[in-house]
Amino acid sequence: MNIPSKILENAVDALSSLPGVGKRSALRYALHLLQSTEMEVEDFIMAIGKLKTDIHYCSRCHCISDTPVCEICSNPKRQQNIICVVENIQDVMAIENTQQYHGLYHVLGGVISPIDGIGINDINIASLIERLKTEEITELILALPTTMEGDTTNFYISKQLQQFPDILVSAIARGIAIGDNLEYADEITLGRSITNRVPFNTIRG
Amino acid sequence: MNIPSKILENAVDALSSLPGVGKRSALRYALHLLQSTEMEVEDFIMAIGKLKTDIHYCSRCHCISDTPVCEICSNPKRQQNIICVVENIQDVMAIENTQQYHGLYHVLGGVISPIDGIGINDINIASLIERLKTEEITELILALPTTMEGDTTNFYISKQLQQFPDILVSAIARGIAIGDNLEYADEITLGRSITNRVPFNTIRG
Numbered sequence: 001m002n003i004p005s006k007i008l009e010n011a012v013d014a015l016s017s018l019p020g021v022g023k024r025s026a027l028r029y030a031l032h033l034l035q036s037t038e039m040e041v042e043d044f045i046m047a048i049g050k051l052k053t054d055i056h057y058c059s060r061c062h063c064i065s066d067t068p069v070c071e072i073c074s075n076p077k078r079q080q081n082i083i084c085v086v087e088n089i090q091d092v093m094a095i096e097n098t099q100q101y102h103g104l105y106h107v108l109g110g111v112i113s114p115i116d117g118i119g120i121n122d123i124n125i126a127s128l129i130e131r132l133k134t135e136e137i138t139e140l141i142l143a144l145p146t147t148m149e150g151d152t153t154n155f156y157i158s159k160q161l162q163q164f165p166d167i168l169v170s171a172i173a174r175g176i177a178i179g180d181n182l183e184y185a186d187e188i189t190l191g192r193s194i195t196n197r198v199p200f201n202t203i204r205g
Numbered sequence: 206m207n208i209p210s211k212i213l214e215n216a217v218d219a220l221s222s223l224p225g226v227g228k229r230s231a232l233r234y235a236l237h238l239l240q241s242t243e244m245e246v247e248d249f250i251m252a253i254g255k256l257k258t259d260i261h262y263c264s265r266c267h268c269i270s271d272t273p274v275c276e277i278c279s280n281p282k283r284q285q286n287i288i289c290v291v292e293n294i295q296d297v298m299a300i301e302n303t304q305q306y307h308g309l310y311h312v313l314g315g316v317i318s319p320i321d322g323i324g325i326n327d328i329n330i331a332s333l334i335e336r337l338k339t340e341e342i343t344e345l346i347l348a349l350p351t352t353m354e355g356d357t358t359n360f361y362i363s364k365q366l367q368q369f370p371d372i373l374v375s376a377i378a379r380g381i382a383i384g385d386n387l388e389y390a391d392e393i394t395l396g397r398s399i400t401n402r403v404p405f406n407t408i409r410g
Contacts (some may be wrong), residue, residue, distance in 0.1 A: 020233070029224065034256050054237075065210055090232075
């Protein structure tokens with residue numbers, strides 16, 4: 001693709017750095033911005049710039065927040081004795097959308113991944129242990145991804161939890177998705193869903 | 206979708222103003238930018254900001270350009286006697302990509318559209334007529350879209366061209382796309398491609 005201007009090309013390069021955006025879409029976005037008014041572009045830039053300069057993270061659960069303590073942590077209606085451990089903010093938003101969970105969160109901000117140079121001190125594990133010491137927590141739900149890194153992190157956290165024998169540690173249920181056909185499920189998921197079968201009368205809709 | 210921060214929400218709104226970007230993709234972009242370094246975000250913002258502040262248009266053909274006269278207009282190897290009239294910069298880039306055209310362009314920056322309040326003075330028609338008066342042009346190729354607005358613009362331009370009887374006016378060929386099946390072509394295109402059939406021995410590959 002021949003772009004007749006270096007400035008336009010730079011904007012296309014910047015926009016195509018966004019996840020899943022190719023050169024062609026980036027060009028479409030850049031030309032759209034080029035045809036917008038100066039004020040619209042300024043607003044666009046400001047909204048994005050503020051992401052880095054103005055955004056705060058909750059001092060308790062490390063979720064994104066405009067206040068020092070986030071809305072979930074400071075909501076007295078939430079169950080203050082359950083913490084769900086997740087990898088990132090997207091996971092909090094996904095669980096919140098289900099409206100099935102009313103406890104607190106703890107955002108690790110990543111999972112242990114030696115290959116990417118992410119160790120136990122690069123993610124929010126120390127502050128999780130600190131919370132378990134100071135808050136009255138009765139259950140910890142592990143909702144990390146089922147990858148090698150997620151499993152490693154689960155394992156490390158469960159090791160640390162041995163000092164809190166009173167805290168129940170659970171993990172979110174994995175299995176065949178609601179509405180999925182068994183014949184199309186992958187073997188590992190189907191195998192695990194049989195191994196980890198649950199008593200029928202304990203299932204809640 | 207519940208976004209836990211007003212600042213993040215503003216960024217998502219800004220990004221979803223891009224053409225074809227929904228809330229979900231915009232959130233993905235915003236979280237990507239949030240996880241980028243401060244310098245990366247600054248570079249991103251600067252590249253987009255420069256679109257409005259630093260970009261110039263060629264004084265001759267109104268195409269986007271970093272120099273007062275664009276690379277195409279100032280290239281002595283291009284045929285200086287043919288002008289191809291297009292709606293916008295994307296069209297110039299599309300034709301340039303074919304490498305089949307070696308003349309000049311004239312970017313109207315839109316087409317006449319009374320319903321959108323775009324009249325003859327809102328697009329670069331006057332400067333086109335001015336060019337025809339001062340430059341030695343022998344052919345004008347109309348490559349505007351086949352919409353009511355494009356046809357109106359074509360008609361208006363062709364009227365203006367009556368004062369230049371020596372200039373040949375042509376339009377890009379419309380017909381069945383190379384490789385397309387006749388049975389799937391729409392009636393108008395197929396009908397026109399029969400009405401406007403060309404002598405077989407004049408076809409160039």
